[in-house]
Amino acid sequence: MTKNNPYTNSRRDFLKWGMASGAGLVVGFNFIGCQSDTAPVEIMKAMPSVWNEFDAYIKIGDTGLVSIFSQNPEIGQNIKTSMPMIVAEELDVAWRDVIVEQAPLNTDWYERQVAGGSQSIRQGWTTLRQAGAKVRHILLKTAAQKWGINIEDCKVKDGVISNPTGEQLSYGEIAAEASQQTLPEEVELKDPKEFKIIGQSKKNVDLNGIVTGQPLFGYDIKKEGMVHACVMRPPAFGMELVAFDDTAAKTINGVIETVKFGDKVAVIAENTWAAMKGKKALTAEWKQVEKAEDSAYHSEQLMLHLSKKADEPRRVDGDVDIAFAEADEVIERIYEAPFLPHNCMEPMNFYANVTEDKVELEGPIQTPAWQQDRVSKILDREKSDINVKMTRMGGGFGRRLYGDFGDEAAEISSLINKPVKLLFTREDDMTAGTYRPASAYRFKVGIKDGEISAYHLTEAFYNGMMFGQMPSNFPCGAITNYRVDCHNIKSNITTGAWRAPYANFLAFAEQAFLDELSGILDKDPVEFRLELLDKAKSDPVGEKYNYDADKFASVIKLAAEKSGWYNRGNKHLGFCAYYSHNTYVAEVAEVELSEGEPIIKKIYCAVDCGIVINPKAALNQIEGGIIDGIGHAMYGDFSFAKGQPQSDNYNKYRLIRMMEAPEIETHFVESYNDPTGLGEPTLPPAGGAIANALFSATGKRFYKQPFVKEMSLLG
Amino acid sequence: MPQYTIHVNGQPKTVEADSDTPLLWVLRDNLSLAGTKYGCGIAQCGACTIHVDGNAMRSCSLPISKVGDQKITTIEGLSENGDHPLQKAWATHDVPQCGYCQSGQIMTAAALLSKNKRPSDDEIIETMHGNICRCASYTKIKEAIKAASKL
Known part of the structure; x- marks a missing residue:
């Protein structure tokens, strides 16, 4: 989102800086337009000799080549392609004539340079469209002035403007002149039905670099004079450093020095291997200064809190206690999940060069502005001295919302006065995490005359509680007596957001519980959900609830139809539907028994995410989210003993692999509504869908993740 | 530090490295071939997969002292113009999400296709079992390998 007038000096300076520091983006890469579905390296328009700058997003070259800056960090959600597609659509250029550059952090020019919460597309939508449309407007205005006609009489196709007599002017020909015009405040946008780029699959703009092994990631950074650092951190949470011995480390070829900062010691080396070996050779004495927590303690505390009401409930409709007292039957179930590491394939890392003049930071970070803020405080430097560049992230x-690794790199560079690349090993990555907190949910439901009369959800969660409007999620609004209590339990284990925070486990717990409840009430699981939605719509209980009952019902019906739910015969299907991150998703899992062992064969998925920007990329997010959800529900197992993580690499932590990934069939609700995000919403329902299908196949209900620990059947 | 001359992507390269240095770090640090990725360091994830005399191997667990005369191929040397059938199929199917593991995935699949031009689904799944994709792009990887096997 742009905030200022683009024709200030700061814009020019910013671009110069961006180009100088990011020159490799244009010149060093195989220079490729964004054409889709073709073999790599096909140049459509020549490299311009002059770039004309329009706003924080668009430059147009004298050859007609267009460069679009992508403002947000790319973590694999494909916004580096999808966001520029939105700009290009309204600009009315051919996608093959577009190149994309990653914008550096610039808080004057862009708002919300963040990858998080599945919000990039949703929150960027209007600004990105306006950015393209405004530039299109002044290009048309310039052409109209040249021809002495009205702007309305100009037409544009693929960056070529024509007038009623058939004369033509290309964007490249008039870009220099047009770039001197003032951008309008706001212009009319296209009718979505006219979209030519949005809705078409466009290949990932970094694809050629990825498949040919170009250095796109933070771990790949290599700069003049740069040294490598690996850091020894406390082996357990709640420990501090008493003393360390670096004698052995310093005998290793390539190790330059060691440096202590806080309770950590960095080994500085000429190359990665020496830094890794040097770190291993350090010995240290540690002291436990805070509680050494373990998993049994975590579980005990969760259960203790679930039995209590919170001082302030998060939502109350009616009175659940009276309803429970009057109920024919009260059903209660508890669901529990462990802490989880993120395990990005590219371990945490960051480059820092702290000098008297400036601080250069570069690497994989989902929140570059926070990185700048923190380093400004740590080093006591002006924010204007600190440049943050974003690499593509593995x-x-x-995990990369939290720039602890960027802070470490900056601190080390300032201590050793050299440019440094800080590298986590996989072991560092898994043991110095900001983990998905362990949590537990208790559902207590009263049944009266065959209907749900009361619904009481209690959450126990480490270092947090469900945020925003989540307490008013489904089935809120459909039940007369409804209450949500949340308990935040403090832990010294560092915790943070993990793909689809809260929803990533709550969705399973709720949807597995509703499945069990439908059995108790002798209702079809799909019909049961639709009845509740119908009630929430026709006769809502209490204050506004946090979902659109019609949209929710639509994805449920679509998933039921496409999976053949009502004609399932002997097939073992499990149903799940969840609304999170502004997107509606329903999933049906199909489980087959093969010699008595349940195999997850297929997932049917229905999604309402508004208009789909880039269909193939959308499917990647949807399928990835589902398989990730299955993987962690099935296998994600992580524990602590005396404050120390018990898994530190993939031989002790199971991630889902190709043979466990089912076939996925996705159906979108056709929509011209504004788009919502897809990075997270398909993950939450996956655990519930497979749990409910596994029940259908085996008769066993799951209450704890990972399921594999409770299954003697599956290995 | 000892010197080694190794054969990488068709060219002899002389490097200085400690004898226990995994080939992975020689490729990345000494030869600036950053396409081969570090994921785990213990041959569990496949991100560092290269070809050693045509066989897929984990470069994180192969010390430089054991490389000898064997011919090393990395993702950078898989094809001259980035047009190996798998690279083309990866483009057509728009496989990568974050992309970090993909060079390892492609190298494992390329070794399979060089020996077995028409692998079955089961053969693909078995071969690719050692390569983790945290983004879970597995469905697309499988489709792309099948497509490339028909090219």
Whole structure:
């Protein structure tokens, strides 16, 4: 989102800086337009000799080549392609004539340079469209002035403007002149039915670099004079450093020095291997200064809190206690999940060069502005001294919202006065995490005359509680007596957001519970959900609830239809539907028994995310989210003993692999509504869908993740 | 530090490295071939997969002292113009999400296709079992390998 007038000096300076520091983006890459579905390296328009700058997003070259800046960090959600597609659509250029550059952090020019909450597309939508449409407007205005006609009499196709007599002017020909015009405040946008780029699959703009092994990631950074650092951190949470011995480390070839900062010691080396070996050779004495927590303690505390009401409930409709007292039957179930590491394939890392003049930071970060803020405080430097550049990220999943690694790199560079690349090993990555907190949910339901009369949800969660309007999620609004209590339990284990925070486990718990409840009430699971939605719509209880009952019902019906739910015969299907991150998703899992062992064969998925920007990329997010959800529900197992993580690499932590990934069939609700995000919403329902299908196949209900621990059947 | 001359992507390269240095770091740090990725360091994830005399191997667990005369191929040397059938299929199917593991995935699949031009689904799944994709692009990887096997 742009905030200022684009024709200030700061814009020019910013672009110069951006180009100088990011020159490799244009010149060093195989220079490729964004054409889709063709073999790599096909140049459509020549490299311009002059670039004309229009706003924080668009430059147009004298050859007609268009450069679009992508403002947000790319973690694999594909916004580096999808966001520029939105700009290009309203600008009315051919996608093959577009190149994309990653914008650096610039808080004057862009708002919300964040990858998180599945919000990039949703929150960027109007601004990105306006950015393209405004530039289109002044290009048309310039052409109209040249021809002495009205702007309304000009037409444009693929960056070529024509007038009623058939004369033509290309964007490249008039870009220099047009770039001197003032941009309008706001212009009319296209009718979505006219879209030519949005709605078409466009290949990932970094694809050629990825498949040919170009250095796109933070771990790949290599700069003049740069040294490598690996850091020894406390082996357990709640420990501090008493003393360390670096004698052995310093004998290793390539190790330059060691440096202590806080309770950590960095080994500085000429190359990665020496830094890794040096770190291993350090010995240290540690002292436990805070509680050494373990998993049994975590579980005990969760259960203790679930038995209590919170001082302030998060939502109350009616009175659940009276309803429970009057109920024919009260059903209660508890669901529990462990802490989880993020395990991005690219371990945490960051480059920092702290000098007297400036601080250069570069690497994989979902929140570059926070990085700048923190380093400004740590080093006591003006924010204007600190440049942050974003590399493509080898996964994020929430871990890279927290720039502890960027802070470390900056601190080390300032201590050693050299440019440094800080590298986590996989072991560092898994043991120095900001984990998905362990949590537990208790559902207590009263049944009266065959209907639900009361619904009481209690949450126990480490270092947090469900945010925003989540307490008013489904089935809120459909039940007369409804209450949500949340308990925040403090832990010294560092925790944070993990793909689809809260929803990533709550969705399973709720949807597995509703499945069990439908059985108790002798109702079809799909019909049961639709009845509740119908009630919420026709006769809502209490204050506004946090979903659109019609949209929710639509995805449920679509998933039921496409999966053949009502004609399932002996097939073992499990149903699940969940609304999170502004997107509606329903999933049906199909489980087959093969020699007594349940196999997850297929997932049917129905999604309402508004208009789909880039269909193939959307499917990637949807399928990835589902398989990720299945993987962590099935296998994600992480524990602590005496404050120490018990898994530190993939031989002790199971991630889902190709042979466990089912076939996925996705159906979109056709829509011209504004788009919502897809990075997270398909993950939450996956655990519930497979749990409910596994019940259908095996008769066993699951209450704890990972399921594999409770299954003697599956290995 | 000892010197080694190794054969990488058709060219002899002389490097200085400690004898226990995994080939992965020689490729990345000494030879600036950053396409081969570090994921786990213990041959569990496949991100560092290269070809050693045509066989897919984990470069994180192969010390430089054991490389000898064997011919090393990395993702950068898989094809001259980035047009190996798998690279083309990866483009057509728009496989990558974050992209970090994909060079390892492609190298594992390329070794399979060089020996077995028409692998079955089961053969693909078995071969690719050692390569983790945290973004879970597995459905697309499988489709792309099948498509490339028909090219």
